[in-house]
Amino acid sequence: MGAGVSGGLRARGGLSVWVANIRSMSAKRPKVPSELRRRVLIEAGHRCAIPACKTTPVEIAHIIPWSKTRKHEFKNLIALCPTCHTRFDDPHGSIDRKAMRQYKANLNPLLSVGLRNREGQAALLAAYQELRARFADWVPAEVQHAAAKSRRSSSLKEVADLRSQSVHKFSWAMCAVLDFQSAWKDSEASDLVGSILYHVAGWSDEVHDAPFPLPKETRQRDIAEEISEASTELHLMVCEELSM
Ligand SMILES: [Zn+2]
Known part of the structure; x- marks a missing residue:
């Protein structure tokens, strides 16, 4: 009988621990406001x-x-x-x-942003739009350069021309990044933009430094895919910040 009582107590103890866990779980996860x-x-x-x-x-x-x-x-x-x-x-x-x-x-194309909501919002949005435009110009140019350098049939002149176009576009992208960072100050978005720039620039250097034609591992990297998740993250940060 003694064993039965202590067994029952253990079970109750077990249950109360379980209930407390459930309570603390729900306490730890508040409802969405x-x-x-x-x-x-x-x-x-x-x-x-x-x-x-x-x-x-x-x-x-x-x-x-x-x-x-x-x-x-x-x-x-x-x-x-x-x-x-x-x-x-x-x-x-x-x-x-x-x-x-x-x-x-x-769901957040940035078209519905109420620009009169807050001072400086238009400048933040403009810096972001400029950044997007410059990256949309530069990244494909670099991809084209890499593609040309991957083909044995490309002439060295063709590769060099595409490289110089990409470098030119990089300088515009770099300016857009600096403008973005000065508008967005010390924010997560600023840091992320910096890492996206360095990621693509690092790849661009790798393409430039590699022998012609490009080795397989460089040729097969899909840079647009590599930065796509970070770009989505950036877009969501910008939407979050501007739709407050
Ligand atoms: Zn559904």
């Missing part, structure tokens, strides 16, 4: 944010799981219907995080 929830729903028009779906009802999903960020942040939240939410949460599913971030970025 209603104002933030509303913003996320409005962003997607109160429908599933996947354009071809647009189903209702919707749930609020974390793009990077809450267990990793421990925060509810607008840039990391997206409205999804239960079916898309389940597909996204399935680690073997076809909707990966990168795709989901792209869906989120597509």
Whole structure:
């Protein structure tokens, strides 16, 4: 009997620990504040944010799981219907995080920014737009240079011309980065822009320094793909900052 009582106590102890864990888990994960929830729903028009779906009802999903960020942040939240939410949460599913971030970025084309909201917002946006334009000019030029240097049939003159075009465009991209950083001061966005620039510039140097034709490992790098996630991240940071 004694064993039965102590067994019962152990079970109760076990259960109360379990309940306490559940309580502390929910205490650690606060609800998405209603104002933030509303913003996320409005962003997607109160429908599933996947354009071809647009189903209702919707749930609020974390793009990077809450267990990793421990925060509810607008840039990391997206409205999804239960079916898309389940597909996204399935680690073997076809909707990966990168795709989901792209869906989120597509909801924020920066066209609806109210520029009178805050002083300096227009300058921040202009610096970002200039940066995008300069990168959109420079990165493909560098890709073209690398492609030409990969082909045995290219002449050295052709490679050199494409290199000089890319260097010229790099100098414009560099100016845009400096302007961006002076407008955005010490922000995460400034740091990220710096790392994107150095990532592409590093690759550009590698292409330039490599023998002709380019060795396989340099030839096969997909620089646009390498920076695509950071570019999406940057876009979301900018949207977050400007839509406050
Ligand atoms: Zn859906």
